[in-house]
Amino acid sequence: MSAATTPPGAGRPGLTPPSDAAAPVRHPDAPAPGELLGAHYDQCFGCGDSQPHGLHLAARAGEGVSVTAEFTVQPAHQGAPGLAHGGVLVSALDETLGSLSWLLRVIAVTGRLETDFVRPVPVGATLHLSARCTAVAGRKIYSSAEGRIGGPEGPVAVRADALFIEVKLDHFTANGRPEEIRAAMDDPDQVKVARAFEVNP
Numbered sequence: 381m382s383a384a385t386t387p388p389g390a391g392r393p394g395l396t397p398p399s400d401a402a403a404p405v406r407h408p409d410a411p412a413p414g415e416l417l418g419a420h421y422d423q424c425f426g427c428g429d430s431q432p433h434g435l436h437l438a439a440r441a442g443e444g445v446s447v448t449a450e451f452t453v454q455p456a457h458q459g460a461p462g463l464a465h466g467g468v469l470v471s472a473l474d475e476t477l478g479s480l481s482w483l484l485r486v487i488a489v490t491g492r493l494e495t496d497f498v499r500p501v502p503v504g505a506t507l508h509l510s511a512r513c514t515a516v517a518g519r520k521i522y523s524s525a526e527g528r529i530g531g532p533e534g535p536v537a538v539r540a541d542a543l544f545i546e547v548k549l550d551h552f553t554a555n556g557r558p559e560e561i562r563a564a565m566d567d568p569d570q571v572k573v574a575r576a577f578e579v580n581p
């Protein structure tokens with residue numbers, strides 16, 4: 381079957397919402413459509429402002445449970461001469477999909493992420509990403525994303541379907557390296573971000 385006619389997640393084990401899945405609900409305190417979401421952690425490879433090796437991806441809230449983001453491919457992101465590495469593009473998709481957490485106000489980690497690479501992405505190109513949550517079933521959050529080149533309406537270069545799993549803060553505190561966890565806990569900005577998600581009912 382052609383991927384173009386396949387509905388998001390269809391036929392992919394673990395990526396198809398169960399029949400009792402619910403429609404995603406935008407949290408009442410979610411950032412307004414158009415608002416920049418900012419980094420969830422300043423050292424994050426995807427979005428961190430203080431991460432010199434990172435993608436510096438900037439995501440914005442959309443309508444409903446959706447986001448848009450932009451990422452410009454740098455020379456450090458090459459896989460083949462002048463072309464983005466596929467793993468870097470997956471990271472950009474993962475980060476964009478992950479930022480849907482801001483709209484659900486739920487902390488979640490990627491469980492499964494399946495990507496179609498449709499067109500090569502040159503160095504210097506800006507990937508115009510969009511992601512939306514499609515369904516929620518208990519702790520399981522289903523979502524899809526795509527990245528276009530040449531403008532927000534340009535041709536699709538990459539697309540992905542994902543399953544994120546809701547976790548509690550102790551997922552990070554119990555598993556992260558102690559140095560970074562301590563530094564994050566000592567940073568009032570980071571604590572503020574974590575609290576905003578922790579109080580989710």
Ligand SMILES: CCCCC/C=C\C/C=C\C/C=C\C/C=C\CCCC(=O)SCCNC(=O)CCNC(=O)[C@H](O)C(C)(C)COP(=O)(O)OP(=O)(O)OC[C@H]1O[C@@H](n2cnc3c(N)ncnc32)[C@H](O)[C@@H]1OP(=O)(O)O
Nearest residue numbers: 394420474475478479481489490491492545552564573574
């Ligand atoms: C102090 C610092 C705090 C910093 C954070 C603060 C705030 C964060 C706020 C906002 C975040 C905003 C933006 C984030 C942006 C980007 C982030 C990028 C995201 C990532 O890049 S994140 C890294 C990669 N990610 C991992 O590092 C996960 C490693 N992994 C695990 O940690 C476990 O594996 C876990 C927790 C996933 C599950 O473990 P578990 O024991 O809790 O739950 P369990 O296994 O029971 O799964 C429950 C149900 O999900 C199904 N399920 C699970 N996994 C599946 C799979 N792979 N495929 C299909 N189905 C799956 C099961 O089948 C079951 O389904 P059912 O309920 O129907 O039986």
